[in-house]
Amino acid sequence: MISRPPVDWLALSPTLALLAASAVTLLGAVIVPRAHRRVFSVVVSLAGFTTTAVLAGIVFDRSETPSAVVVQSMVRDRLGTFAAVIIAIVGLGIVLVSVGDRRRDHVGEYYALLTASAAGMVFFVSAGNLMTMFLALEWFSIGLYVLCALDTHRRESLEAGLKYLIVGSFGSGILLFGCALVYGATGELGFSAIQQATGADDPLFVAGMAMILAGLAFKISAAPFHMWTPDVYQGAPTPVTGFMAAATKVAALVLTLRILVTAFPEQDEIWTIAVAALAIASLAIGNFAAIAQRDVKRMLAYSSVSHAGFLLIAIAANSEAGGEALLYYLIPYSAATVGAFAVVAARERELAQPVTLDRLEGLGWERPFLGVSLWAFVLSMAGFPLTGGFLGKLFVFSAIYEAGWWWLVVIGVLATALSLAYYLAIVKSLFMRESGVGGPVVAAGGSPPRDLPLQVAVGAALVVTIGSFFFVQPLVDLAQDAVASLPFT
């Protein structure tokens, strides 16, 4: 009789629900007739994401004190479940956005991969040791590699998949190397065990930590590890891009916060500076490069690099306030990101070609709901008041100011000023035509089909973007509960 470790099934349930949805969808791809396959896959994935969100909420509620489960391989705490809820809701939105695309092949596989990688992310954010972390990272990454390349008839999509695969594997390699060095120096795999182990002054240990940070920075797409981001975001199917920009960032950033604070608190003088340097590089490169873009997806890709910068500032604060700022910021950020890519997807389906700034022209008047929503999303990304993006930035700045790094506030403010150049360019394209108000509108392929699920997703994203401004307090209270599970000193 082999003795099995006790398994906390409730802690695993959010991941398992998504895995089950993935398996059922995949099965459906084989046995459900083609005509019903889309509806079947969509319904199953929606059910999967909803179940995960609810289960993660339940685990959040019942995990006041963090505990290590399944032989220290994962942590059951409020931080992980908080992130899991965000990821599940992002997934819901992405499924709704995906319904309307005219995909003919791989319908079942698409949703199966989407739910499978979301399951990986949900597991990833609760990882409690280096092995589960790496396993989960590969788990969701492989799903994303395939999703990027799923539009096999488009060269850009294949290119995106290949680039992401190569660069992503390189990142994973670095991460794994870092894990090996840390394990070598301490003989421990668990995050909290690493912190207690001796041998922390070993240079190899510090090198390992740096490599882990670099590997995670690939997933966060923080500069200078962002090289893959613009091409992949541009080439991947738009809903997948939205999923990567929102959910992957949530997962990678939350885990970065977790591992740095749990495993490497003794080295915080080193990693806060490293994270701040990544943040500054991301802000500078992301914003300057975004200004030069005409393709909206590419622009949003660079904008996501610059957001990585803001979010890393919150981590660099190395305080509870910083953690809360990170978690709060992620809410309006993911909502605005999903929403913005949803509008881009709608325009793309309407025009059947890539969306550039010029091709957004007039959208605001033709389809006011989508136009006004996209306006709100970019205002949120730019940190304008009346959107959660403003309070997110404010919270990040306050946290880093409290940590004593006032100059990062100045850099953040300058970056925000710079970012207006391209965010307002989107608003300009939506509503202002150089040729004159009331001129002929761009008519392409007749009246676009009403895409109700997509509109629902955009509406929900809009509600979250603006609602997170007015109802900041309850959200921050939740974030506070989540951060309380981290051992900040």
Next chain:
Amino acid sequence: MLTTLLIAVPLAGALLVWILPLQRESTAWLALLAALAEVGLWLGSIRNFEFGSDAQQYSASREWFDQLGISYAVGLYGFQYWLVGLTVVVGACAIGYGAWAERERARAYFGLMLFLVGALVGVFAAQDLILFYVFFEAMLIPIYVLVGVWGGPGRVKATVTFVIYTMAGSLLMLAAIVAFGISQGTFLLADIGTSSNDWIFFGFLVAFAVKAPLLPFHGWLRAAYTEAPPEVAAILSGVVSKAAVFGLVWIVLPHFPQPVDDFRDLVLVLAAATLVYGSVLAFRQPDARGVIAYSSMAQMGLIVLGIFASNDLGLDGAVLHSVNHGVVSAALFLVCGMIETRAGTGEFAGLGGMAKGRPILATMVMALGMFTLAVPGSTNFAGEFSILAGVFARGWGYAAVGAAAIVLAALYALRFISAVLHERRGSAVREETGDLVGGELTLVVPLVAILAALSVWPAAVSERSFPADQPAAFLGAQGAEGTGP
């Protein structure tokens, strides 16, 4: 409660206009109704407003974001009450103008106008730094679109320049607010105390200097005021620039006494330079709106002189003159719009000779011109005199420059009057070009009437702006007795 209502009524109106699928005309009426309800609300509260009391009136406060100590706190003192009044009155006239001019895309347009009015009221009523910043930024959103969509041929460039200038200023202010608020543990203006940090002071100062604008920060002004639709230009120069007045009076003076004292001469010199520079440029402009734009800049310089004199005379004068200038420049922009609709141009080359056969237009332009040049007996004269008397206590040189600028004001105002009304009939003015009609008069006459009433009784505003009419003591300003010459 009333303050919250004053903010909420236009915002609710904006939402209604956006949501209800009404035709253009009904939309315009609905918007006007909301704007007039706002004016009524304000007027109705005047009887119960205790101007002399040193307690905030109609205040409301609610926790909003505990972790950072941010709350929704609004309330009014006398000077804020007048600025709010300026906003609602000018806002109603501007919306009326939009209705009269039959703006395209009515639902978007009127919704944005109402939103702008609500945000402006919020700016003037805010008692929490973050809330102030929220409204300060929120008003940029409608302005960006209003200028960029309904403006003249160069509108997109104008609006982008405006937003970039303003945002550059206000983001520095955000950094200053974060630094100030976090180090004090609260963002409530009532509790936040004072700071002697020069950097924080400059963060605020630059934001307001852009908004006013003061001399090196005025690059956005000409294009924004001439490319915007006239009624938006009226709000921009009449009301939006007063956000700078509010910020300087209510944030900078009381909370940064030491830096204000240290850099007083710098600001006074900039303000005086703005006054002279604006006046000279106003005299040189080839078009009607250019003159008003730069005259507006000059008047803002004068108001800042009064504020940084920071004695009783200077501050009372600054508030009075803010109201005067707000009303007069808004009225002038509206009249300019009416002239442009008739002539198709605002260039002086095409205008002229409009007085003959158009007595009402002539009377209005003449009257507004007289107020602009601050003819003795007018409320503008009272305001300017009070400011100059106040700043005299800080140095006779500033008062001398200010007095000289009043002469310049006479020059450009008279040139404006004669270029529009007199001289040979311009190429763009036809014999049958009409006089002002009823609808237009209902927009301009109330504004002129307000100016006339204030001329009779300027103390209505100037003595009722600060508790016990002692602004310097109330704002904790230091030095210089406010007795004047």
